[in-house]
Amino acid sequence: MGTREASFLLGISRQRLLVLLAQGRVKGAEKKGRFWEIPVSESGMPRIIPARRGPKGIWHHRETTVPQMIHVNQKQIISNKGKPPEKLEPVVSLKHNERNYYGYDLYISGPCQIVYRPYKPAKCGAHLWINTYHPVQFIDTQFNLDPATARQPYKQIKR
Structure with a gap:
């Protein structure tokens, strides 16, 4: 399926889907020329690979030195x-x-x-x-x- 149908099924914008495709987070998706071919799973939906979260923030972890x-x-x-x-x-x-x-x-x-x-x-x-x-x-x-x-x-x- 194409990006328009996949974004509609996933309930996300087409631009967000393009970002996920560029990051390689859509399982089995391939780019053929200018267009993406997105496979569907048994449930009829594209599979998105969950992202790993970034490092934990370091703010407010140290004790304040100024009262x-x-x-x-x-x-x-x-x-x-x-x-x-x-x-x-x-x-x-x-x-x-x-x-x-x-x-x-x-x-x-x-x-x-x-x-x-x-x-x-x-x-x-x-x-x-x-x-x-x-x-x-x-x-x-x-x-x-x-x-x-x-x-x-x-x-x-x-x-």
């Missing part, structure tokens, strides 16, 4: 005074891998360290912050006055 930094922004707390609940800005920030995440309430799922450095502040200017190597989960990223609904898990940042 996640949790900072409670004192200036934001002061500027939030007197504002109605819908105008409050997030006061807790999580800094990890050059990215910032903001919220009002978070959970640290492992040991952490509170760091106070009055003479050597962090890049953001903080003198007091929390470092952790464990996952951090924001519980509230939209200020919610009802604690029952504010406790819905929002986002988990993994190391």
Whole structure:
């Protein structure tokens, strides 16, 4: 059979079938000039040879050497005074891998360290912050006055 009929029977596009043919993954297929001849099995379908998967990825296998930094922004707390609940800005920030995440309430799922450095502040200017190597989960990223609904898990940042 030709590529059009084979792709229809297999339920894949003709282009995908041509890629499989070029890789030699269609059992018994031969190219005759410009056209492919694809044999069918007893079930009336072409046989596709499964591909081997590539090597396993190496990302996120090493322990991180840079901790996640949790900072409670004192200036934001002061500027939030007197504002109605819908105008409050997030006061807790999580800094990890050059990215910032903001919220009002978070959970640290492992040991952490509170760091106070009055003479050597962090890049953001903080003198007091929390470092952790464990996952951090924001519980509230939209200020919610009802604690029952504010406790819905929002986002988990993994190391």
